Amino acid sequence: MNRRRDAILREMGLAPLWRLRGAEPVEEAQPEPPAPVPEPAVVAPVSAPAPASRPVPLARFAPPVALPADAPAEAPARRLAPAGDIAGLGWDDLEARIRECDACALCKRRKQAVPGVGDRQADWLFVGEGPGAEEDERGEPFVGQAGRLLDNMLASIGLARGNDVYIGNAVKCRPPNNRTPETDELAACFPYLERQIALIKPRLIVALGRPAAQALLNQEVRIAAARGKLFEFGGIPVVVTYHPAYLLRNLADKAKAWEDLCFARATMKRLKADAV
Numbered sequence: 001m002n003r004r005r006d007a008i009l010r011e012m013g014l015a016p017l018w019r020l021r022g023a024e025p026v027e028e029a030q031p032e033p034p035a036p037v038p039e040p041a042v043v044a045p046v047s048a049p050a051p052a053s054r055p056v057p058l059a060r061f062a063p064p065v066a067l068p069a070d071a072p073a074e075a076p077a078r079r080l081a082p083a084g085d086i087a088g089l090g091w092d093d094l095e096a097r098i099r100e101c102d103a104c105a106l107c108k109r110r111k112q113a114v115p116g117v118g119d120r121q122a123d124w125l126f127v128g129e130g131p132g133a134e135e136d137e138r139g140e141p142f143v144g145q146a147g148r149l150l151d152n153m154l155a156s157i158g159l160a161r162g163n164d165v166y167i168g169n170a171v172k173c174r175p176p177n178n179r180t181p182e183t184d185e186l187a188a189c190f191p192y193l194e195r196q197i198a199l200i201k202p203r204l205i206v207a208l209g210r211p212a213a214q215a216l217l218n219q220e221v222r223i224a225a226a227r228g229k230l231f232e233f234g235g236i237p238v239v240v241t242y243h244p245a246y247l248l249r250n251l252a253d254k255a256k257a258w259e260d261l262c263f264a265r266a267t268m269k270r271l272k273a274d275a276v
Contacts, residue, residue, distance in 0.1 A: 086195050091120060094195055098172050103188040106173035106181075111136045116168030116196060123164050123268065125202035126150070127193065127212040129243055130171040130181050141167050146244040150208075153244065153257065157265045166200050168193065170215040186215045197233065203271050205236055206264055209243030227260055230267065237271070239264040 086097060095115040101107060114131040117140050134144040142150045151161055159165050171181045171189040181189075193215065197205070207213040213221040216233045226240040241260035242253055 086191050087198075089195060091199060094192065094199070098192050101172065101189075101192070104173075104185045106171065106175060106185055109176055110173040112139045113172045114139055114141050114169065114174075115172060115192070116166060117141060118162045118166035119164055120166065120200060122166040122200055123203040123272075124159060124166070125197065125200055125205045126154075126165065126167045126208060127205060127216065128167070128169045128208045129211045129245075130169050130178075131174040132178050132245075133174065136174040141169050142244070146248060149244040149248060153261060156258070157261045166196075166202070168196055170212045181211050186211060190215055197236070202236060203275075204264060204268050205233060205238045207238055207240045209246060212243070213238075213240045227256065228263060237267055239267060 086094060089097060098115045099113045101113060107113075110131075114135050128141060128150075131141060132144050132146070135141055135147075141147070150167070154160060154165060161167065170193060171185050172192060173189075175181050175185070205216065207216050210221055210223055213223070213226060213231075216238055217231055221240065223240060223242060229240070231238040231240065239260060241264075242250075242257050247254050247257055
């Protein structure tokens, strides 16, 4: 990290680790500056073709993450929500379907479903885990403390909520006590996320946390092993990083998340350059 980047982050109140303004001070050791972020690596090709509507110039992506022998092998089983085939729905009908959904038990304790928010033609799509208590109250993703950190993370790479950015979640209803979504809940909600991606046609997807990554990649994921690699969903590059709520509990990993954001920014720059 150079002095200019430090100055920019400090001006935004993010330096050195995106500290939230107004938060209680936390005694913490300063992490070592992260190493320079390399250009996206070119690795083994995947077989899935890019959508015809937007070719993906980065033709090669990372293979599935290698897991230890004792790691769970089961991936989320995807299926259509019982409400019916949603592949042809437009935005208004899709969001109405999400708000009425009873495809899994999460609907029983929610106050409201949270479809997503932002630019519906965005180049950037950020996918989180699921709504928290404040999101359940307001019907918008990432509006609590983790949401404020996400806004700071976006600002650190020149982005802003709603400006060429769409934000959604892997599940649209709040899991009880903010627990991690279960496999069947991710599977039940996946058709909604899939349709949102088809409508947005983003250039790049950033998976925030393990549940989001597993929903998109349909496989077990370890964030530490997946960082710094490009995966793909339907031909769209996918970058995996930590969820902001995790970063609030693990301050030292904010430096790693900064590296991931720089990696995503470099990937987007290359995608746009190759599309010219």
